[in-house]
Amino acid sequence: MKKFLATLTASSMLLLAACGQEGEKSGASTSGGGGGSGDKVIEVWHIETGEREKYFENVATQFEKANPGTDIKLLRIPNDAFKQKLSVAMSGGNPPDVFQSWGGGWLKNFVEQGSVTDITEQVDAAQFHKNAIANTTFDDKVYGVPLGISTNLVFYNKEIFAKYNLEEPKTWDEFVNVIETLKKNDIIPLSLANKTKWPGAYYLMDITSRLAGPELFESAFKRTGRGFDDPAYVEAGKYIQDLVKMDAFNPGFNGLPYDEGGSRQLLYTGQAAMINTTNSFINNIRAEAPEFEEKLGFFPFPSLPGGKGEMTHVPANTGPVFSVSTKAEEPKLAAEFLNLMTTKENAQIYTDTTGSLTAVNDAAPNDETMKPIYDYLATATHMQMPYDQTLPPELAEVHKDTTQALFGLSMTPEEAAKQMEAKAKEMLDK
Amino acid sequence: MDASTENVSVVKQQEILKTKKLVRNKKIVSISLFIAPAFLIYLLYVVYPIFATLGYSFYQWDGTTEKTFVGLGNYAQLFKDAVFWTALKNNAWVVATSVFVQIPLGLIMALMLFAPIRGLRLLNSIYFLPFLMSTVAVGMLWVLMFDPMNGIVNVLINVFGFENVAWLSDEKTAMFAVLLVIVWQFAPFYMILFKAALVGISEELYEAAQIDGANAWQKFQNITIPLLMPTIVSSSILAIVGSLKAFDIFYIMTGGGPNGATELMGTYMFKQAFINFNMGYASAIAFIMFFIALIVTIVIQVLEHRRKQKGGYA
Incomplete structure (x- = not known):
């Protein structure tokens, strides 16, 4: 009797556990590659929608055809929830075989925990843009392949600019003039959805880079003399608060979520004229409001009076980056999948269909919207990766929190800089 | 009243007590058997995590690498x-x-x-x-x-x-x-x-x-x-x-x-x-x-x- 009970309990527990897992997985949307069914399953977690997702499906189908008996299971997770979900899976010891990231500090954190497979042997680092692969290489070992690269630009509505005889501003004064003119005509100058905090953080990064050049962040991050309380950071905070005080942004931006499209909607409908964001915005446009693309113009973030930064100092992002987790049952096969995803031919398809740039060398985009952005990126003398992806996660959080507070006018630039530097001392001085 | 009858009644009483005990024991066994599955699940999914959480709270730990004991830190x-x-x-x-x-x-x-x-x-x-x-x-x-x-x-x-x-x-x-x-x-x-x-x-x-x-x-x-x-x-x-x-x-x-x-x-x-x-x-x-x-x-x-x-x- 007792034995029977014990087995019953044990089996019911197993059943419960299984149900739990099943439920968790069905929470996100799955899309099989080509419906291949084999015993070797590679689970891939990503966050892309639209054409990018179709690209993954296409590569998965190719891979399943080339490797009979394998099954690529693509699992899409919404962007805002992804970081947490992957962290939970990683610390729970149940990560996917292949996962997306942005390289930088966030990936490095997992590398330091021993959760990411070293794929230096399997991939050819030379075929990627050197700044991009550097963002996934730690201690000379490659931990991920950067499929995509993107840059930040100020995108604007050409129609509105033409209507009010505005030109692309090159300096801060011109930028402020544009803002004033738009405001006079009841158009929101800059659209921002800052609940997620990173869209606002771009401003701090761009302004600081224009003020002090890329050396400041390098020095503050590597602890070689300057800090996050550098006068340039305080001044950058003041620039942000000036913009807020002149009502350059849409009201209530600090509570608007980016993923749901709060800020993009304002642009599509002509209620707002500009947005400072990554060029993956174009991917969004193609999915959400394709007719808007022909009205789209862009200019790099304007220069600041007395600033040491050059216009060729470009903010950039790697992503999607793909890595193999150490829990993967078939790490070699998974690495091959990454290789297939980043062949030159496939990368060309990626850049042509998705309206994004690839970090794979010699895959220049053919379409009219992307070409100028590619050319712009090609002239870059320095690429600044976003702070929140370079810094260790906890410090990145402080950076985003303090910047959001700057935007909300609930913290002075001095306070924000001080708080940031205090945490940096704690986390980085070891 | 002689000693033998008294003895018999004592023995009888003892027997009754014994059977009562047996019945009670049996009851305890069957009741616990009925409770066991739910109780085990309760222990595993409610009681254990509470104490595990208390345990973790004494450490500095990033979730995967080595834990460092910090007491009430x-x-x-x-x-x-x-x-x-x-x-x-x-x-x-x-x-x-x-x-x-x-x-x-x-x-x-x-x-x-x-x-x-x-x-x-x-x-x-x-x-x-x-x-x-x-x-x-x-x-x-x-x-x-x-x-x-x-x-x-x-x-x-x-x-x-x-x-x-x-x-x-x-x-x-x-x-x-x-x-x-x-x-x-x-x-x-x-x-x-x-x-x-x-x-x-x-x-x-x-x-x-x-x-x-x-x-x-x-x-x-x-x-x-x-x-x-x-x-x-x-x-x-x-x-x-x-x-x-x-x-x-x-x-x-x-x-x-x-x-x-x-x-x-x-x-x-x-x-x-x-x-x-x-x-x-x-x-x-x-x-x-x-x-x-x-x-x-x-x-x-x-x-x-x-x-x-x-x-x-x-």
């Missing part, structure tokens, strides 16, 4: 952490709203359903509807309704001549806005509890009161409220414990922002665990949450016990 840091105190204060707000707004509102809605109004069934469904929706959907829905420019809430207040309010974006209004949604979503739950309890109150009591000349208010005060007391108490426990554990709606609607204005113990714990990878620190927060909930529950139970001893209705 996490707790010492926690009590100095300004964000934690904000979170605690916000949780107190949630508790207060749940107990003093949600429960009375639930009671009023339940009473209305017993009033002789036409179209009661419709009201019943309408009241209950919010509770049927998933919290994530409710959160998204209200984020759109609270939209600072085009949200329906702002359109409505414009009609009355007020300026647009950036509900979820302003540190001063964000907490209020989310609390409003919580009340909207959970008051129906208490309505159902009260409705069930109201059905259980015997009509005779009201008739007797009627004969004694009691008016509606007196009936409510002296019959309805005392007889609902057990339900009110259990609702309060549910409301308080639920509020202390609140997480989902805040996570969806504000993510603890802007600038930490709606941070709760739950969201802060989540942030420390899965964004900052401070599992030990997060465990300390989790344990404090458990501890507060435990204390509150004990206090309510003791008060309820005293009330019953004083001769209140069971």
Whole structure:
């Protein structure tokens, strides 16, 4: 009797556990590659929608055809929830075989925990843009392949600019003039959805880079003399608060979520004229409001009076980056999948269909919207990766929190800089 | 009476006792067998995690690599952490709203359903509807309704001549806005509890009161409220414990922002665990949450016990 009970309990527990897992997985949307069914399953977690997702499906189908008996299971997770979900899976010891990231500090954190497979042997680092692969290489070992690269630009509505005889501003004064003119005509100058905090953080990064050049962040991050309380950071905070005080942004931006499209909607409908964001915005446009693309113009973030930064100092992002987790049952096969995803031919398809740039060398985009952005990126003398992806996660959080507070006018630039530097001392001085 | 008969009766008595014991033992065995599956699951999924959390809270740990023992270090840091105190204060707000707004509102809605109004069934469904929706959907829905420019809430207040309010974006209004949604979503739950309890109150009591000349208010005060007391108490426990554990709606609607204005113990714990990878620190927060909930529950139970001893209705 007792034995029977014990087995019953044990089996019911197993059943419960299984149900739990099943439920968790069905929470996100799955899309099989080509419906291949084999015993070797590679689970891939990503966050892309639209054409990018179709690209993954296409590569998965190719891979399943080339490797009979394998099954690529693509699992899409919404962007805002992804970081947490992957962290939970990683610390729970149940990560996917292949996962997306942005390289930088966030990936490095997992590398330091021993959760990411070293794929230096399997991939050819030379075929990627050197700044991009550097963002996934730690201690000379490659931990991920950067499929995509993107840059930040100020995108604007050409129609509105033409209507009010505005030109692309090159300096801060011109930028402020544009803002004033738009405001006079009841158009929101800059659209921002800052609940997620990173869209606002771009401003701090761009302004600081224009003020002090890329050396400041390098020095503050590597602890070689300057800090996050550098006068340039305080001044950058003041620039942000000036913009807020002149009502350059849409009201209530600090509570608007980016993923749901709060800020993009304002642009599509002509209620707002500009947005400072990554060029993956174009991917969004193609999915959400394709007719808007022909009205789209862009200019790099304007220069600041007395600033040491050059216009060729470009903010950039790697992503999607793909890595193999150490829990993967078939790490070699998974690495091959990454290789297939980043062949030159496939990368060309990626850049042509998705309206994004690839970090794979010699895959220049053919379409009219992307070409100028590619050319712009090609002239870059320095690429600044976003702070929140370079810094260790906890410090990145402080950076985003303090910047959001700057935007909300609930913290002075001095306070924000001080708080940031205090945490940096704690986390980085070891 | 000779010695032998006495002996026999003693033996008999002993035998009876033995069989009684046997029966009792048998009963214990069968009862525990019946309890065992549920009890094991309870041990594994409830008791063990509580103690494991307590254990983790003594370590500095990122979730995967080696743990470092720091004793009460996490707790010492926690009590100095300004964000934690904000979170605690916000949780107190949630508790207060749940107990003093949600429960009375639930009671009023339940009473209305017993009033002789036409179209009661419709009201019943309408009241209950919010509770049927998933919290994530409710959160998204209200984020759109609270939209600072085009949200329906702002359109409505414009009609009355007020300026647009950036509900979820302003540190001063964000907490209020989310609390409003919580009340909207959970008051129906208490309505159902009260409705069930109201059905259980015997009509005779009201008739007797009627004969004694009691008016509606007196009936409510002296019959309805005392007889609902057990339900009110259990609702309060549910409301308080639920509020202390609140997480989902805040996570969806504000993510603890802007600038930490709606941070709760739950969201802060989540942030420390899965964004900052401070599992030990997060465990300390989790344990404090458990501890507060435990204390509150004990206090309510003791008060309820005293009330019953004083001769209140069971």
